[in-house]
Amino acid sequence: TSAIHVIGGGLAGSEAAWQIAQAGIPVVLHEMRPTKSTPAHQTGGLAELVCSNSFRADDFTANAVGLLHEEMRRLGSLIMQAATENRVPAGGALAVDRDGFSHSVERALNDHDLITISREEITDLQALDWDQTIVATGPLTSDALSQSIRALTGADQMAFFDAIAPIVYKDSIDFSKAWFQSRYDKGDGSDYINCAMDKEQYHAFIQALLDGEKQSFKDWEINTPYFEGCLPIEVMAERGVETLTFGPMKPVGLTNPNAPDKRSYAIVQLRQDNDLGTLWNMVGFQTKLAYGEQKRIFRTIPGLENAEFARLGGMHRNTFIKSPILLDQNLRLKSKPSIRFAGQITGCEGYVESTAIGLLAGRFASRERLDQDTQPPPVTTALGALLGHVTGGADVETYQPMNINFGLFPPAEIDDRPPEMRGKRLKRGDRKKARKAAVCARALNALEAWIKDTQP
Numbered sequence: 005t006s007a008i009h010v011i012g013g014g015l016a017g018s019e020a021a022w023q024i025a026q027a028g029i030p031v032v033l034h035e036m037r038p039t040k041s042t043p044a045h046q047t048g049g050l051a052e053l054v055c056s057n058s059f060r061a062d063d064f065t066a067n068a069v070g071l072l073h074e075e076m077r078r079l080g081s082l083i084m085q086a087a088t089e090n091r092v093p094a095g096g097a098l099a100v101d102r103d104g105f106s107h108s109v110e111r112a113l114n115d116h117d118l119i120t121i122s123r124e125e126i127t128d129l130q131a132l133d134w135d136q137t138i139v140a141t142g143p144l145t146s147d148a149l150s151q152s153i154r155a156l157t158g159a160d161q162m163a164f165f166d167a168i169a170p171i172v173y174k175d176s177i178d179f180s181k182a183w184f185q186s187r188y189d190k191g192d193g194s195d196y197i198n199c200a201m202d203k204e205q206y207h208a209f210i211q212a213l214l215d216g217e218k219q220s221f222k223d224w225e226i227n228t229p230y231f232e233g234c235l236p237i238e239v240m241a242e243r244g245v246e247t248l249t250f251g252p253m254k255p256v257g258l259t260n261p262n263a264p265d266k267r268s269y270a271i272v273q274l275r276q277d278n279d280l281g282t283l284w285n286m287v288g289f290q291t292k293l294a295y296g297e298q299k300r301i302f303r304t305i306p307g308l309e310n311a312e313f314a315r316l317g318g319m320h321r322n323t324f325i326k327s328p329i330l331l332d333q334n335l336r337l338k339s340k341p342s343i344r345f346a347g348q349i350t351g352c353e354g355y356v357e358s359t360a361i362g363l364l365a366g367r368f369a370s371r372e373r374l375d376q377d378t379q380p381p382p383v384t385t386a387l388g389a390l391l392g393h394v395t396g397g398a399d400v401e402t403y404q405p406m407n408i409n410f411g412l413f414p415p416a417e418i419d420d421r422p423p424e425m426r427g428k429r430l431k432r433g434d435r436k437k438a439r440k441a442a443v444c445a446r447a448l449n450a451l452e453a454w455i456k457d458t459q460p
């Protein structure tokens with residue numbers, strides 16, 4: 005059999021190559037480092053962690069990312085195995101010795117009879133005549149390859165910066181203050197959630213934005229010319245105290261049913277962010293404020309006093325494609341199904357998530373080659389929920405990279421908890437925990453059933 009080709013030996017590409025080889029199919033892994041590097045990588049090692057050494061929480065009984073760890077372990081993940089072997093103490097988190105981790109991954113791939121590692125930059129996708137290719141070149145995909153991907157997908161289907169507005173869990177919004185309405189009552193009336201401010205609240209809010217501690221841009225990020233069209237909210241505020249009332253916070257075309265006689269001075273809008281309606285993004289609120297500051301300042305918005313954030317805002321150099329319209333359920337490019345995408349370039353976010361999408365891409369590719377079932381994992385699993393975000397569930401217009409979180413799963417009933425936890429009476433905070441435990445237990449059952457159902 006001819007080999008499957010994987011471009012990019014980062015987290016996703018290394019995992020994809022491993023899954024393919026373990027299925028008995030030869031694979032060539034193309035990695036441009038050390039010949040050519042990225043602005044963030046420091047070594048020539050495969051699966052280099054570019055920043056933190058943490059894979060985040062490892063608890064799979066009540067934590068979404070821990071659940072993703074466990075699901076990947078059950079599917080024979082090389083990255084999870086190498087992470088576990090190189091674990092360093094970090095409380096409930098799975099943190100690793102980064103060099104040891106990268107060496108373990110590289111050794112396993114090098115030692116595998118079916119894997120060839122080719123150190124070269126791939127620059128032109130159209131010129132390739134491979135039967136099956138997986139592109140896993142990450143958030144810092146080389147310029148030449150980025151251009152080639154753009155040519156293949158259409159220029160406006162690819163982003164070079166993420167401009168992330170915070171995303172709020174709907175069930176943490178106070179609807180005695182917030183209300184549903186579309187501006188000028190266009191749409192079906194429930195398209196937006198609105199939070200109104202009076203003059204005093206607005207001016208205090210602007211001052212907080214100006215005074216708030218900011219994250220710094222890296223030098224090479226400042227020089228990336230792509231983001232004038234999408235300014236951080238605090239930069240808009242710097243341009244004038246009233247600027248935001250003519251921009252994302254304009255108060256026109258909306259009436260607050262909780263205070264019908266009072267004119268709103270400014271209004272923050274949130275737009276539905278996933279099919280399930282559990283997550284809502286703050287429209288136009290991309291920001292470089294420090295994370296703690298975002299929570300503090302955005303919770304001064306009436307209705308968001310107790311907001312819980314599925315993700316906080318940010319802006320970084322980040323190459324990703326609009327996967328929800330470009331890719332099918334098996335991560336294939338609809339317009340050219342011999343090419344799959346995997347890892348952060350598909351619009352997931354984080355080491356663990358990138359690996360997970362790499363695992364799925366490798367599994368889909370090898371199963372397709374072997375004429376086996378390529379049905380995606382159910383949406384009740386963490387793998388399925390994340391894949392759903394990438395290939396369908398998210399709003400295409402506002403599509404931005406996202407970590408795994410409980411908002412991506414269909415809600416679970418408390419009685420989906422493991423049997424030993426059922427039937428106990430719960431306080432309010434404990435109900436939330438119980439619901440998470442229910443999602444996790446349900447996921448692992450669904451994963452086992454899926455593994456069984458898709459067995460050759």
Ligand code: FAD
Nearest residue numbers: 012014015016036055056126141142146347348354355358
């Ligand atoms: P990568 O791990 O980046 O792998 C892509 C590989 O493709 C690289 O080895 C690259 O050299 C290679 N490549 C690129 N172009 C070509 C080409 N044309 N031909 C051949 N090879 C090519 N996530 C976290 O969870 N925690 C963090 O702390 C964190 N910090 C980050 C910091 C920065 C600066 C960035 C940019 C991202 C960070 N991320 C973090 C997000 C993300 O999880 C990581 O970038 C992750 O490594 C993505 O995995 P990946 O496999 O998709 O891409």
